[in-house]
Amino acid sequence: MAALSWRHHTLIQSLLSRGPLKEDDFASIFSQLTVKNSGSRKQQERKLFNEYLKKINAEFSCVQLELRACRNQYDGHVYYGVVNNVEDDQSKLGTKYTVPQIAFYKGIVEAIIHDAEGEGCIYNTAALNIRLESQVHGATDSQSQGGAVQIPPAFKNFSMSQKEKTLDQLVNDQWLCSTPEGKIGIGVRSFLDLRSWFRTNEVPSCEVCNEAAIKAQLCPNEACNVRLHSYCLEKKFSGQRGEKVCSGCGTQLQGSTVKAELVEEITNADVHLQNSQQAESSRKRSRRSNREANADIDDTGDDSSLTSATMSKTKRVTRSSGRLSIN
Amino acid sequence: MSYPPEIASQFDIPDLEKDKLVGEVIRYILFKTEQNSGCPIRREELTQLITAKGYKQRNFPSFVIDEAKSKLSSIFGYEMRELQRSRPSAAANTGRASQSQQSVGDAKSYIIISKLPSDVYGKFVEDKSSVHLSGLTFVVIGIIHLAGGKITEENLWHHLKRLGLHENEENHPKFSNTKQALEALVQQRYLQKEKVNGPEGNIVHYELAERALDAPIYDKIKEYVAQMVQKDATPLEYD
Numbered sequence: 001m002a003a004l005s006w007r008h009h010t011l012i013q014s015l016l017s018r019g020p021l022k023e024d025d026f027a028s029i030f031s032q033l034t035v036k037n038s039g040s041r042k043q044q045e046r047k048l049f050n051e052y053l054k055k056i057n058a059e060f061s062c063v064q065l066e067l068r069a070c071r072n073q074y075d076g077h078v079y080y081g082v083v084n085n086v087e088d089d090q091s092k093l094g095t096k097y098t099v100p101q102i103a104f105y106k107g108i109v110e111a112i113i114h115d116a117e118g119e120g121c122i123y124n125t126a127a128l129n130i131r132l133e134s135q136v137h138g139a140t141d142s143q144s145q146g147g148a149v150q151i152p153p154a155f156k157n158f159s160m161s162q163k164e165k166t167l168d169q170l171v172n173d174q175w176l177c178s179t180p181e182g183k184i185g186i187g188v189r190s191f192l193d194l195r196s197w198f199r200t201n202e203v204p205s206c207e208v209c210n211e212a213a214i215k216a217q218l219c220p221n222e223a224c225n226v227r228l229h230s231y232c233l234e235k236k237f238s239g240q241r242g243e244k245v246c247s248g249c250g251t252q253l254q255g256s257t258v259k260a261e262l263v264e265e266i267t268n269a270d271v272h273l274q275n276s277q278q279a280e281s282s283r284k285r286s287r288r289s290n291r292e293a294n295a296d297i298d299d300t301g302d303d304s305s306l307t308s309a310t311m312s313k314t315k316r317v318t319r320s321s322g323r324l325s326i327n
Numbered sequence: 328m329s330y331p332p333e334i335a336s337q338f339d340i341p342d343l344e345k346d347k348l349v350g351e352v353i354r355y356i357l358f359k360t361e362q363n364s365g366c367p368i369r370r371e372e373l374t375q376l377i378t379a380k381g382y383k384q385r386n387f388p389s390f391v392i393d394e395a396k397s398k399l400s401s402i403f404g405y406e407m408r409e410l411q412r413s414r415p416s417a418a419a420n421t422g423r424a425s426q427s428q429q430s431v432g433d434a435k436s437y438i439i440i441s442k443l444p445s446d447v448y449g450k451f452v453e454d455k456s457s458v459h460l461s462g463l464t465f466v467v468i469g470i471i472h473l474a475g476g477k478i479t480e481e482n483l484w485h486h487l488k489r490l491g492l493h494e495n496e497e498n499h500p501k502f503s504n505t506k507q508a509l510e511a512l513v514q515q516r517y518l519q520k521e522k523v524n525g526p527e528g529n530i531v532h533y534e535l536a537e538r539a540l541d542a543p544i545y546d547k548i549k550e551y552v553a554q555m556v557q558k559d560a561t562p563l564e565y566d
Contacts, residue, residue: 004402012404060402063354090351
């Protein structure tokens, strides 16, 4: 079993120490580490990069971690990060956040994904008004017998100032992000980690890339459920002479505001995203048979990760109680 | 994963199970390090992980821990440094010194350190947003070192004040609560605290603990301090 070289170690440690990195930064680290022969073309470099990642993930498999990429839906950029694949006793330790803070985070994520407009963000004040009690298992379950559900005092006493502090911390640590309009959206770490959680919670997917369409454009036809990320929309219709129409119902779609150079970056990055998607889908096939038994959930990454103990409870709540109303 | 046959065969445990345990120990170390911000992990915690699953063979925990150490190095490039928990020097000065030193021998703990060369680390790996913590660590260790390895709390804050850090500051832009920032250094075993009953009441002393005294680190600190002070690297008398 060949050991990884110091170059692989540098890539791994940079992600563990600094958190998720933008593709440009990560690729730049890679090119500075690998000696470039004169005349090595971009394709060869890309190939070497993919080999590196493949080798790292092969070694990672014995510790249930994965180095993967995801797209930040707010700016279209690809980010790389190290993600935990299995929820177990060890991973439950790996966080500095307290249980009520995690419940607060879960509440915010749910509120964001349930946004009907596909905006993928909620107002700051709406976030602060989220009540933790709804995160307690069975609290909103319509089948509960009316018996007293034990709500931990820590949840009841989670004050507004604690919520504000937690919100700041979550944005700082990249679990949530702050949009230019001052609203709160899903952060890069959450995109990396919660990918399969989004799927199991039936978040509508984008027609083009099949990832959860949290911040996406909806088809103007109200009867049609098609969603597309702005960058996917641009990519699909770039170079086509026809009108931009919805693949579901044929209604005309608006243009997006994604810049042209981003489209090229997306085309290049998609190769790697697809690779990790293929790996994920083949894993999903083998996991599907165990799903009822294990309720395997992609857990959070290494640095400042969250426990997903409450996450599985949330899953059940969401299914039975439908949309969370925030006011 | 192949284990050297002469070692592996002592334990009648299938390779797959051994691999799984090694993986769990590694994950425990990584996640715990994140949770407690780099405080050393006691060896007992790791052995407990293993024995709690019902593996009672005598040398098995050591075997698993060694395997974890080797994998942390080959996969991540982290060294699992072993630290011996040191005792405050006051205890060593009493007559019972030798006995108490021996009972301490089992208190091993581990930290993970990057094995990358420092230029590579500084360029690619270092988290620039937390450099203030390294700075504080270095300064505090440097001060205590120049004080001969031990200093009273009052004196330490006297020197920190000259750098703009006040004992009762709670809203420092980088450290928020500066007293807590110092406490974190004790948790991480760079320093240890000791209360001494003096004629005027309790006096708190800080001295260097095992993480700061660990040979490669301590040598570097002495070297840097000597460069700054431009004298040779022997402790100065502090009165």
